[in-house]
Amino acid sequence: MKQVLAKGAESIIYKVEQWGLPLVLKWRQGKSYLLKDIDSQLRKSRTSRECKMLTVSRTLGVPTPAVYSVDLNKHIITMDFISGTQFKQLAGQIPRSNLISLSYGFGKLIATLHEGDVVHGDPTTSNVIIDDKSRMWIIDFGLSEMNATTEMKGVDLHLIHRALETTHWDLQETMLDATLEGYVEVLGNTAELTLSRMKEIRERGRYH
Amino acid sequence: MTLYCLGIEGTAHSFGAGVVTSEGKVLSNEWDMLKPAQGGIHPREASRHHSELGPGIIKEAVKKAGLDFHEINLIAFSQGPGLGPCLRTTATIARTLSLKLETPLVGVNHCVAHIEIGCLESNFNDPVTVYVSGGNTQIIAFAGGRFRTFGETLDIAIGNMLDVLGRELGMGFPSGPIVEEEAKNGRQYHSLPYSVKGMDLSYSGMLTAAKKLHSEGVPIPDICFSVQETSFGMLAEIAERAIAHTKKNELLLTGGVARNNRLTEILSGVAERHDARFHRVSPSLAGDQGAMIAWNGILQYNTGHETKVENSHVLPKWRTDDQDILWR
Numbered sequence: 001m002k003q004v005l006a007k008g009a010e011s012i013i014y015k016v017e018q019w020g021l022p023l024v025l026k027w028r029q030g031k032s033y034l035l036k037d038i039d040s041q042l043r044k045s046r047t048s049r050e051c052k053m054l055t056v057s058r059t060l061g062v063p064t065p066a067v068y069s070v071d072l073n074k075h076i077i078t079m080d081f082i083s084g085t086q087f088k089q090l091a092g093q094i095p096r097s098n099l100i101s102l103s104y105g106f107g108k109l110i111a112t113l114h115e116g117d118v119v120h121g122d123p124t125t126s127n128v129i130i131d132d133k134s135r136m137w138i139i140d141f142g143l144s145e146m147n148a149t150t151e152m153k154g155v156d157l158h159l160i161h162r163a164l165e166t167t168h169w170d171l172q173e174t175m176l177d178a179t180l181e182g183y184v185e186v187l188g189n190t191a192e193l194t195l196s197r198m199k200e201i202r203e204r205g206r207y208h
Numbered sequence: 209m210t211l212y213c214l215g216i217e218g219t220a221h222s223f224g225a226g227v228v229t230s231e232g233k234v235l236s237n238e239w240d241m242l243k244p245a246q247g248g249i250h251p252r253e254a255s256r257h258h259s260e261l262g263p264g265i266i267k268e269a270v271k272k273a274g275l276d277f278h279e280i281n282l283i284a285f286s287q288g289p290g291l292g293p294c295l296r297t298t299a300t301i302a303r304t305l306s307l308k309l310e311t312p313l314v315g316v317n318h319c320v321a322h323i324e325i326g327c328l329e330s331n332f333n334d335p336v337t338v339y340v341s342g343g344n345t346q347i348i349a350f351a352g353g354r355f356r357t358f359g360e361t362l363d364i365a366i367g368n369m370l371d372v373l374g375r376e377l378g379m380g381f382p383s384g385p386i387v388e389e390e391a392k393n394g395r396q397y398h399s400l401p402y403s404v405k406g407m408d409l410s411y412s413g414m415l416t417a418a419k420k421l422h423s424e425g426v427p428i429p430d431i432c433f434s435v436q437e438t439s440f441g442m443l444a445e446i447a448e449r450a451i452a453h454t455k456k457n458e459l460l461l462t463g464g465v466a467r468n469n470r471l472t473e474i475l476s477g478v479a480e481r482h483d484a485r486f487h488r489v490s491p492s493l494a495g496d497q498g499a500m501i502a503w504n505g506i507l508q509y510n511t512g513h514e515t516k517v518e519n520s521h522v523l524p525k526w527r528t529d530d531q532d533i534l535w536r
Contacts (some may be wrong), residue, residue, distance in 0.1 A: 007452065009449040009452040031444075033473065033477025033480075034474065035437040037399070038397075038402070038438065041399070124406065124453070143404065143405070143406070155362070155405050155408075158408075159408065162359075162406065162407070162408070165529070166351060166356040166357070166358050167453070169351060169352040169354070169356065204362060
């Protein structure tokens with residue numbers, strides 16, 4: 001039995017039952033409108049990258065779904081199904097104090113990645129899941145990278161800022177402040193450099 | 209009563225004037241683009257172009273609309289964002305006309321105007337907009353009373369990237385159409401840096417690598433082909449991310465680079481995959497021109513927005529998401 005959970009930008013997410021467990025099957029479907037060389041290269045590299053980075057991130061102490069199997073030719077990953085709600089959906093429905101503590105927790109997890117020189121690559125609130133026991137999970141590591149530089153970490157923070165201002169425009173200040181507080185809590189003074197880079201990047205893309 | 213709005217555009221290298229009615233009928237749309245003999249656009253030369261040709265273009269627009277200056281009810285102008293000297297020249301012309309004709313003045317956001325003229329033409333209500341031009345590469349959607357930038361370039365705009373590449377390859381300005389022609393004869397794809405960061409992207413690394421291909425003697429058609437496929441592929445991906453994220457079911461392509469047929473083909477594929485409707489703004493309304501400013505002026509004026517001359521200073525860094533959109 002396959003149930004479509006979501007149709008993302010680069011994949012279709014199914015919920016399947018295998019070995020008596022509820023699992024997620026992530027399939028990076030081909031795109032006929034892209035040049036074949038580019039499409040197959042992206043599907044392959046992102047599938048393999050995602051598998052690797054899910055594991056690397058977990059090693060650093062960030063909860064991520066465990067990978068059960070991968071098919072690099074069909075571009076399919078089978079991994080844990082996390083029963084919970086996206087932070088994106090939760091944000092508008094919870095009391096301010098909960099929102100602050102969740103954002104703070106999110107900031108800490110991103111900082112934990114950065115501390116290990118890993119960037120997530122797409123740190124939106126859609127890619128954060130709060131499970132039934134209020135535990136926070138990070139998913140979707142297809143754009144994640146290792147050996148991250150200050151610039152890459154700055155971009156990661158910039159993307160958080162961007163996601164908050166577009167998706168949670170009415171809560172963005174509360175959420176951003178708490179997220180960055182959590183970030184600094186983990187990284188201490190070393191956060192300074194990345195935070196100033198974030199601001200610099202934000203200005204760079206703007207029309208001058 | 210029908211309103212006749214004269215819209216004046218002059219944010220960068222193009223100067224345009226158009227007349228649009230409050231029913232959304234485009235009566236005229238005249239423009240001229242500065243084409244530097246070599247190099248990029250110098251703001252001072254562009255503003256001189258505007259002050260020299262502007263008055264004639266405006267006269268022509270009013271004449272082609274079949275109107276007399278005294279029948280114009282509203283003057284709209286591009287208040288920002290853009291190049292300071294160009295904006296100031298345009299604003300000065302608009303203020304003068306407004307005072308002389310005793311007609312209300314409305315300052316319009318250039319990027320918002322691109323979206324609204326696209327919505328007028330396509331009958332779209334709430335699209336994800338891909339706005340691509342010489343100076344802009346943005347993915348915009350309406351949320352919480354404003355047009356919000358979901359993604360954009362972290363360095364150079366796509367049109368600028370194509371122009372710089374074209375200059376390197378010995379093409380004239382603007383290079384986009386020439387690159388498109390050359391790409392049709394490209395056979396061999398050369399892998400180039402593909403840089404997508406969340407819903408943002410970056411073109412500078414790809415541009416450097418493409419220049420390197422040229423120095424290595426790779427044929428120009430192959431370079432153009434590889435650059436188009438890579439840069440448009442990146443754009444398709446962030447557009448796709450925005451659609452998946454916002455769950456909107458309309459995709460609008462606008463701005464000067466919207467004239468590219470390969471980009472149109474790719475983005476219509478994106479829309480199809482997500483069961484969204486797709487529209488590419490027609491060439492005469494896709495680039496920088498006055499009709500879009502006029503139409504946006506009407507939308508703003510109808511919600512009680514008027515720009516007093518003393519508040520009409522230009523806004524070179526006016527962000528798309530800095531304006532409350534009262535008419536939506």
